[in-house]
Amino acid sequence: MGYKICQVCGKFIRTSSDEEMCETCMDRDTMEYSAVKNYLVSHQGASMAEIYTNTRIPLKTIKRFIQDRRIELR
Ligand SMILES: [Zn+2]
Known part of the structure; x- marks a missing residue:
């Protein structure tokens, strides 16, 4: 277990993985990513x-x- 700072909101997170984001930002990120992807x-x-x-x-x-x-944007 290590500590990291969320790259998006700056909150402290406890994580053992390579994730650079807290759970809240991760959820939003997933939603936003699919919205952008779908649009493209x-x-x-x-x-x-x-x-x-x-x-x-x-x-x-x-x-x-x-x-x-x-x-990828052209
Ligand atoms: Zn965050």
Whole structure:
């Protein structure tokens, strides 16, 4: 068991895994990720601003998905 700081909200978390996020942020992250992913499936080539306008997922979160290579924007 080790301690980490959640990369998203800055809360202290106790974890034995490689996760960099607390459970609350993880749940939200999963929801937000599927929303963005779904949007991209039906709107190929969408821009970050377009995704934000239509899904209301914060730009910060979308940028994180791109950085983590979980989504790819053209
Ligand atoms: Zn958190």
